[in-house]
Amino acid sequence: VNIFPFPISAPPTPPPSRSGPPATCSAHQFYPRPFCLSCESDALEWVEAGGTGTIYSLTTVRLPVIEGLDPPYLLALVDLDEGPRMLTNIVAGPAQIGDRVSVDWRDREGLPPVPVFRVAEQRG
Amino acid sequence: MHHYGARPEHLAEIAVAARSWAALNPKAWIRDPLTLDEVAASPLLCDPLRKLDCCLVTDGGGAIVIARKERARDAAKKPVRILGAGESHAQWHVAQCADLTVTPGAVSGAEAFGMAGVRPSDVDVFEPYDNFTHAVLLYLEDLGFCGKGEAPAFIADGRLRPGGALPSMTSGGGLSYCHPGALGILLLIEAVRQLRGEAGDRQVAGAEIAVAHGTGGLAFSTASTVVLARE
Numbered sequence: 001v002n003i004f005p006f007p008i009s010a011p012p013t014p015p016p017s018r019s020g021p022p023a024t025c026s027a028h029q030f031y032p033r034p035f036c037l038s039c040e041s042d043a044l045e046w047v048e049a050g051g052t053g054t055i056y057s058l059t060t061v062r063l064p065v066i067e068g069l070d071p072p073y074l075l076a077l078v079d080l081d082e083g084p085r086m087l088t089n090i091v092a093g094p095a096q097i098g099d100r101v102s103v104d105w106r107d108r109e110g111l112p113p114v115p116v117f118r119v120a121e122q123r124g
Numbered sequence: 125m126h127h128y129g130a131r132p133e134h135l136a137e138i139a140v141a142a143r144s145w146a147a148l149n150p151k152a153w154i155r156d157p158l159t160l161d162e163v164a165a166s167p168l169l170c171d172p173l174r175k176l177d178c179c180l181v182t183d184g185g186g187a188i189v190i191a192r193k194e195r196a197r198d199a200a201k202k203p204v205r206i207l208g209a210g211e212s213h214a215q216w217h218v219a220q221c222a223d224l225t226v227t228p229g230a231v232s233g234a235e236a237f238g239m240a241g242v243r244p245s246d247v248d249v250f251e252p253y254d255n256f257t258h259a260v261l262l263y264l265e266d267l268g269f270c271g272k273g274e275a276p277a278f279i280a281d282g283r284l285r286p287g288g289a290l291p292s293m294t295s296g297g298g299l300s301y302c303h304p305g306a307l308g309i310l311l312l313i314e315a316v317r318q319l320r321g322e323a324g325d326r327q328v329a330g331a332e333i334a335v336a337h338g339t340g341g342l343a344f345s346t347a348s349t350v351v352l353a354r355e
Binding site for chain 2: 056057061062075087
């Protein structure tokens with residue numbers, strides 16, 4: 001199954017020795033790092049994010065940038081409910097800043113799928 | 125725009141101001157007159173940025189010589205003093221930017237002005253890294269020329285254009301003069317030319333203090349500000 005990799009601090013593989021103090025905070029971070037940006041502990045866990053968030057910023061890209069991603073398409077910064085902000089695409093617009101979104105997945109040939117989002121609830 | 129209500133025409137004013145200066149610079153890449161309506165009619169690339177909100181893609185280069193005051197005294201050209209400088213690095217990836225309305229220029233600008241002992245209101249010439257029109261609005265606010273969200277009102281009445289109260293992008297900038305990717309060196313050179321009185325038709329009369337300000341990295345992850353003064 002798809003795993004949404006939003007660790008409470010993400011250890012690289014294999015995980016480092018846990019020599020430091022145990023995690024003292026519950027901050028989430030993305031992308032994964034070998035230590036916690038908030039409390040500097042290296043006692044890290046992976047968690048699966050809920051896959052929901054809110055659009056912080058949004059644009060429509062109208063020129064070709066990436067092969068296989070034909071314009072126009074929506075590019076967004078999404079604030080995940082766990083805290084981290086993520087650069088992603090919104091599929092099946094329209095969308096606006098403040099809309100609630102939930103994760104979807106874009107399959108890719110020979111590569112892991114990419115998390116994208118679709119609007120779950122328009123800003124009231 | 126979402127937070128403070130800036131409009132596309134405020135972005136367009138930056139492009140028109142830069143082009144107005146470029147018309148006075150024989151070395152500028154594009155010197156044709158430009159109107160707000162023409163910017164608004166140019167193709168939309170990534171909302172709200174249109175083609176004419178974006179810098180040129182050109183080659184270019186420059187060099188500067190820096191020396192101690194004593195050494196510079198008998199230089200071939202009249203020296204310009206470096207009053208202050210600041211730099212800042214806030215994040216790398218745009219997704220790590222805590223607030224898209226604030227650039228690292230808020231830190232580099234305060235450092236540079238603090239070291240120089242001058243205020244934004246003392247500046248005669250402003251050379252911002254105009255990679256995109258909206259960036260100049262952010263710089264004006266982050267460097268303290270006006271308050272956050274106030275840049276659209278600040279640039280009204282052609283303040284940045286020739287004859288305006290804060291001549292900016294006086295070479296024509298990255299939008300109309302030259303954007304080699306490393307525009308910062310050209311900002312310093314233009315500031316020096318203005319302070320030496322070598323700017324020809326685009327010369328800002330009596331320019332004594334100039335500020336060159338650049339951002340870089342991925343989008344706006346770093347910033348550098350330099351305050352220069354006529355000797």
